[in-house]
Amino acid sequence: MTYRDVLDNRSIAVSTSESPDMPALGLRDEHLRDAMTEIARHTLALGAKLVYGGDLRGDGFSRLLFELAARYRRDTKSQNMVGVTNYLAWPxxxxxxxxxxxxxxxxxxxxxxxxxxxxxxxxIGLEERHQLPKQMPTEPEWAKGLSAMRHTMLAETDARIILGGRVDKFMGDMPGIAEEALYSLQDKQPLYILGGFGGCARDVAEAIGLLESNSTREWPGREKFGPFKGKGLKNGLSMEENKVLASTPHIDQAMVLVLRGLTKSKLGAHKGTSARH
Structure with a gap:
């Protein structure tokens, strides 16, 4: 079975944002964007669709993914390719x-x-959105809307990749990458943790026992990962392979492992039990 056989028409969720640990790791922000570029290049070329919950800021990862989807469509002359779906939560x-x-x-x-x-x-469609007045959401509305979006994404995607991620100045009940990773773990969705860029992804890897904790960083909800310590990620990789994936800063090595895991995992098997909102 080829990678294309496995990934064609599959939806792969990606969770990322700026990592506070990049300077300490000897990395720059460009390394994280390069990693996203490689993830997009491999998955789009193999027929998958990338799914992201972004906010459309000018310098954000949504815009990067849109550029990559347009480039892939141009380079492959695929006229009907919708390579990226960007979810916008109500808030x-x-x-x-x-x-x-x-x-x-x-x-x-x-x-x-x-x-x-x-x-x-x-x-809701754009036409329906036109009937709603612009407003500033309250903190409870932020938490409810973001969590609801993440449940919807879980039900409509086949696997999730996380990397980087800030753990402060976030909206909602807990850091976004952490909440998305937690939902994947709870629902046995294949989860791939690229912790080599630090940030929230590294914290999640430590919290579930993939990596030893150097200096435990506290953030709301971190304790919810305790029950998953030492358990498999249902992602087609062995514990040793997951430890390598959680520590390597080399995106080429990480992508080899992600693609190997996607080939071995049962994509879509979790959808029968995932919560739909």
Whole structure:
């Protein structure tokens, strides 16, 4: 069985944001963006779709993924390829200007797509969004809307890759990457932890016993990973392979392991039990 046989038409969620540990690791922000580029290049080339929950900021990872999807479509002459789906949680899009959402959706047509969700995680179209007034969400609305989006993404994706991630100045009940990783673990969705770039992904790897803790960094919800310590990740990799994946800063090595795991794991098997909102 080839990688394309496994990944064609599969949806792979990616969780990432800036890592506070890059300077201490001798890395720069460009290394994290290069890693995202390699993840996108491999998965898109093998027929998969990348799924991301972003906020459309100008220098954010959503924009990087959109550029990569457009480049892949151009380079492969694939005229019907929608390579990236960007979920917008209710608290994210409800505070944005309608014209910005309309323009972004139009610019992405044919290469990527926006999926707007209501506060309970149900999809709404742009036309329905036009009927809603712009507003500033409260903290409880942020927490509810983001968690609902992450449950929806869990139900509609086949595996998740996490790397980097900040653990402060976040919205919601816990750091976003941590919450998404926790949902994957709880639902036995294949989870690939690239901890070599530090940040929240490294913390998750430590919390479940893949790596020894150098200096435990506390953040809300970290204790929820305790029950998964020493247990398999259901991702097709051995414990030793997962330890390498959780520690290597070399994206080429990490991608070999991710693709090996995706080939061996039972993609989509968790969907029968995942919570849909």
């Amino acid at each position: 994210v899009h409800i505070k944005q200007e309608l014209k910005d959402l309309d323009e972004t959706a139009a610019d992405l047509e044919g290469t990527a797509e926006l999926r707007l969700l209501d506060i309970d995680g149900k999809e």
